[in-house]
Amino acid sequence: MSSEPLYLEDTARRTFEATVESVAGDRVVLDRTCFYPTGGGQPHDTGRLRDGTGREWRVADVTKKGDILHTLDGDPPDPGTAVTGEIDWERRYAHMRYHTAQHLLSAVLLERYDAETTGNQLYDDHAHLDCAYERFERSDLDRIEARVNELVAEARAVRWYSLDREAAEASLDPARTRIHLLPDSITEVRIVEIGGADDDHPFDRTACAGTHVADTGAVGTMEVTGRRTQGSAEERIEFVLR
Ligand SMILES: [Zn+2]
16 A cells, blocks of 8 residues: 555645554655655655654655655654654745746746746755757846746636546647656646636646645745756756745
8 A cells, every 4th residue: 555645635734644554774654644755856845753652753855666755764663653744844835836936937938938848846945947948038037037926926826636647638738748758557647727817728737746835926026047058959947936
């Protein structure tokens, strides 16, 4: 049995009760978890687990390799132990803001420059995004930044839900989601939408298994801090949130 990923539905949840399912070295699998594992350009959560006797472990790393593995400091609890988990909220919330900003930026790059996103990496205090484009001038970066901040100021709703793969493949824009790159084993796709004119016409709709804020207003002011060439016809845009 693999862990129930609580972070997919309720991204604002910080604490949870769980049972240790298995232990391998300093890594434990829980029956359910709020700890986000590294993936999709978003770093893992950190935090702590506690048992009923007051013992506490630091969660230093979280990866997903089939199961979600929590790397702990010190001797891990035995299988069957009931634990309370708590994620470091400041770090996670920053990741949610940056991840949502990345969706806005990707959508604006398509909207204004027909530039598809090819990669992204976010941290809790900066991020970068790669896209298929020749070369941005500073005036382009200023326009991109202004458009993203306009969407932030409009406080658009962000929502997420899962869709079976066939329906997702039939309805997702291939410029926004390279769904054919998902492994065949994925039968349910998580969709993330940023509100548009109405529910049938979202501003952006893509497949993503990361965590996001529920309203673009929470992203904060975005500032493009730089750009660089990532090989031919690929640009990297660097940004921070204030
Ligand atoms: Zn995302």
